[in-house]
Amino acid sequence: MMGWKDIPPGMVILEPGSALKIKTGSWRAFRPRWIEENCIQCLLCWLYCPDNAVKVKDGKRQDFDFDYCKGCGLCALECPGKKGNKAIVMEEEVK
Amino acid sequence: MTKVVAVTGNEAVANAFRQVEPDVCAAYPITPQTELMQRFASFVSDGKVKTELVLVESEHSALSACVGAAAAGGRVATATASQGLALAWEILFIASGFRLPIVMPVVNRALSAPINIHCDHSDAMGARDSGWIQLWSENAQEAYDNTIQAFRIAEHMDIRLPVMICYDGFIISHSIERIEYLDDELVKKFVGEYKPLYPLLDVDKPKSYGPLILTDLYMEVRRSQAEVYKKVPKVVLEVAKEFKKISGRSYGLFEAYRLDDAEIGVVILNSAAGTTKDVIDEYRAQGVKVGLLKPRLFRPFPYEEVGEALKHLKAVCVLDRADGFGGSFGPLYLDIAASLCNFKEKPILINRIYGLGGRDYMPEHAQQVIEELQKIAKTGKVKILKEYIGVRE
Ligand code: SF4
Ligand code: SF4
Numbered sequence: 264m265m266g267w268k269d270i271p272p273g274m275v276i277l278e279p280g281s282a283l284k285i286k287t288g289s290w291r292a293f294r295p296r297w298i299e300e301n302c303i304q305c306l307l308c309w310l311y312c313p314d315n316a317v318k319v320k321d322g323k324r325q326d327f328d329f330d331y332c333k334g335c336g337l338c339a340l341e342c343p344g345k346k347g348n349k350a351i352v353m354e355e356e357v358k
Numbered sequence: 359m360t361k362v363v364a365v366t367g368n369e370a371v372a373n374a375f376r377q378v379e380p381d382v383c384a385a386y387p388i389t390p391q392t393e394l395m396q397r398f399a400s401f402v403s404d405g406k407v408k409t410e411l412v413l414v415e416s417e418h419s420a421l422s423a424c425v426g427a428a429a430a431g432g433r434v435a436t437a438t439a440s441q442g443l444a445l446a447w448e449i450l451f452i453a454s455g456f457r458l459p460i461v462m463p464v465v466n467r468a469l470s471a472p473i474n475i476h477c478d479h480s481d482a483m484g485a486r487d488s489g490w491i492q493l494w495s496e497n498a499q500e501a502y503d504n505t506i507q508a509f510r511i512a513e514h515m516d517i518r519l520p521v522m523i524c525y526d527g528f529i530i531s532h533s534i535e536r537i538e539y540l541d542d543e544l545v546k547k548f549v550g551e552y553k554p555l556y557p558l559l560d561v562d563k564p565k566s567y568g569p570l571i572l573t574d575l576y577m578e579v580r581r582s583q584a585e586v587y588k589k590v591p592k593v594v595l596e597v598a599k600e601f602k603k604i605s606g607r608s609y610g611l612f613e614a615y616r617l618d619d620a621e622i623g624v625v626i627l628n629s630a631a632g633t634t635k636d637v638i639d640e641y642r643a644q645g646v647k648v649g650l651l652k653p654r655l656f657r658p659f660p661y662e663e664v665g666e667a668l669k670h671l672k673a674v675c676v677l678d679r680a681d682g683f684g685g686s687f688g689p690l691y692l693d694i695a696a697s698l699c700n701f702k703e704k705p706i707l708i709n710r711i712y713g714l715g716g717r718d719y720m721p722e723h724a725q726q727v728i729e730e731l732q733k734i735a736k737t738g739k740v741k742i743l744k745e746y747i748g749v750r751e
Pocket of ligand 1: 295327332333334339
């Protein structure tokens with residue numbers, strides 16, 4: 264752990280991308296589940312996710328990155344799904 | 359080359375701003391600061407400075423814009439008073455916590471309620487522990503000189519802290535005095551080119567301001583900030599020394615007036631110190647050994663130096679132009695008392711509250727205090743530790 268003498272002035276974070284070190288996945292109480300057959304690949308979930316936890320490869324949606332998904336549910340809320348069937352549902356972690 | 363002019367305190371400080379020419383200035387008008395910003399706005403409109411003047415909808419926004427501009431990497435200034443400072447309160451701590459060298463004259467004015475536009479020190483005193491450096495100024499000349507020096511102190515690479523320059527509303531801000539302006543070029547050279555520390559606009563080196571710091575690191579962050587304040591007095595003195603070279607005027611951490619051989623003393627801030635020094639001269643002429651200490655650097659408070667300067671006295675009156683309701687004494691008294699408390703031999707202290715809401719501080723008030731101090735020095739007895747003076751019963 265950092266001692267007080269190592270603190271940069273203003274606690275400015277000088278290392279870009281250092282948020283990668285904080286695995287926000289441990290905060291999760293609800294877990295998003297991706298239902299691939301309902302997915303229309305609109306990528307709204309990727310756009311809205313505040314933690315960059317929706318992985319995309321070659322323009323195609325992949326599964327969640329549960330190291331960083333904090334379970335906020337934004338993606339599930341925004342997901343249009345297919346014909347009224349959501350492609351993301353939130354489920355309680357304990358289950 | 360200096361130019362002698364007759365101007366108001368606000369005009370002098372606006373001229374200092376013009377000479378320094380900050381990159382960004384965000385401000386909102388409030389009496390008695392308004393004239394300062396109005397004059398500076400004219401300099402902007404007339405093309406005398408290239409400063410980006412951001413006219414916002416409140417002081418909270420003004421200081422927020424200043425924080426953003428300073429984090430982006432600009433030299434930044436604003437000014438406020440009273441309720442405006444109170445409204446900007448939340449952002450004061452963000453500016454100091456981010457270590458942003460924002461320069462902000464505070465034209466001292468009473469706080470509501472009851473609403474009052476005149477001078478007292480309640481505004482800046484309330485913000486004394488917000489992490490800002492505070493320089494207090496007796497007159498327009500000191501306000502002008504302190505403003506110029508403030509940029510150097512704030513921007514010093516060992517410091518990087520915001521600075522308030524306090525001067526008395528109306529008494530100094532709106533009264534015309536003879537003051538000496540330095541040459542524009544001299545001021546520009548003195549403050550030098552601005553060097554940002556961690557500019558957000560340096561996009562090749564991405565960085566983030568304002569992380570969430572919880573139990574595991576908050577103490578360390580605060581401890582590291584506390585360390586910076588220890589370095590401030592030295593830098594203030596270095597800057598003053600350089601300023602003397604270009605101006606001929608001397609500044610210290612405080613002014614000690616006829617204090618060395620004094621037996622009794624008065625501690626007082628800002629404009630009322632001038633009146634008190636005149637009265638001290640009268641008493642000195644009669645052989646009364648009285649002196650004065652006028653703090654200049656009030657935050658961080660140079661308690662060791664102040665204690666050394668006062669400890670030989672028999673009795674001291676600390677005059678506060680602000681009360682601390684529900685607390686024991688006025689804010690200045692508390693720091694003076696703390697500066698002296700560990701000396702074996704120390705003066706008896708009394709606290710007098712004066713001049714609230716612009717109530718005139720007259721020579722007879724200084725006389726009343728000096729008369730009382732003489733009695734205390736002789737008898738060692740104090741009748742009343744703290745009371746208001748210049749108030750109707
Ligand atoms: S639940 Fe929140 S954090 Fe997790 S993937 Fe969806 S939007 Fe991102
Ligand atoms: S928002 Fe829903 S439908 Fe769109 S890509 Fe994400 S999961 Fe698929």
